[in-house]
Amino acid sequence: MNKVHILGLGPGNPNYILSVTKEIIKNSDIIIGGKRNIDSILELAENKEIYYVDAFLDKMINYIEANNDKKISVIVSGDTGFYSLLTYIKNNYSGELEVISGISSMQYMFSKICETWDNAFISSVHGRELDFQNYLKTYKKIGLLTDNKYTPQNIAKILLEQNLTNFEIIVGENLSYDNEIIRKYNVEHLAFEEKKFDINVVVIREGKTCTI
Numbered sequence: 001m002n003k004v005h006i007l008g009l010g011p012g013n014p015n016y017i018l019s020v021t022k023e024i025i026k027n028s029d030i031i032i033g034g035k036r037n038i039d040s041i042l043e044l045a046e047n048k049e050i051y052y053v054d055a056f057l058d059k060m061i062n063y064i065e066a067n068n069d070k071k072i073s074v075i076v077s078g079d080t081g082f083y084s085l086l087t088y089i090k091n092n093y094s095g096e097l098e099v100i101s102g103i104s105s106m107q108y109m110f111s112k113i114c115e116t117w118d119n120a121f122i123s124s125v126h127g128r129e130l131d132f133q134n135y136l137k138t139y140k141k142i143g144l145l146t147d148n149k150y151t152p153q154n155i156a157k158i159l160l161e162q163n164l165t166n167f168e169i170i171v172g173e174n175l176s177y178d179n180e181i182i183r184k185y186n187v188e189h190l191a192f193e194e195k196k197f198d199i200n201v202v203v204i205r206e207g208k209t210c211t212i
């Protein structure tokens, strides 16, 4: 039985994939991952068996168990330790794992806006509930992974309802890709922004910004 590799690819652009990770992908027989992640390594994955991850994660575990005589790499976005498939695989697969992380979209975002995150509250509203406004009151600087429910607009509306308007919200969209856009908003503006954002993270910090 081979070790299953769990590999963090970084924010998305293949230039951010570590060389060690590329080597492991090249030496794998099977690559398992979501479509966006598989698309970013298509060249490296040439001639390999590909398993696209969907909502039925139990099937993925069955597939790994049925093929664990082969070299399997499960690719995830960003940092393997930050809201990734690693949690599910650890809890449901009993074989040996080797994990190599990548740069998180959150790390990438903080560096692009020249901001530190050692004193920030970092979390996610991607598929989960979180009273982020309470953390914002305490920490004054937070970073959140988002999703289609907690969009940047909906996050801004929650802040507006609570009169937390003395903050700027920075939205980092398609980070590391050619169509990356990082833009600052004030709460009132973002709450009524009509644009539909692509995949994004937000950083909220004290201060008013003038982007209107």
Ligand SMILES: C[S@@+](CC[C@H](N)C(=O)[O-])C[C@H]1O[C@@H](n2cnc3c(N)ncnc32)[C@H](O)[C@@H]1O
Pocket (backbone or CB within 6 Å): 011, 012, 076, 077, 078, 079, 080, 081, 082, 083, 084, 103, 104, 105, 106, 126, 144, 145, 146, 147, 172, 173, 174, 175, 176, 177, 199, 200, 201
């Ligand atoms: C399941 S989480 C995975 C997070 C990942 N492990 C990381 O460290 O970046 C998916 C969320 O990460 C964020 N994300 C991942 N890649 C991104 C990118 N290139 N640009 C903007 N946000 C990204 C989005 O908030 C997305 O909804």
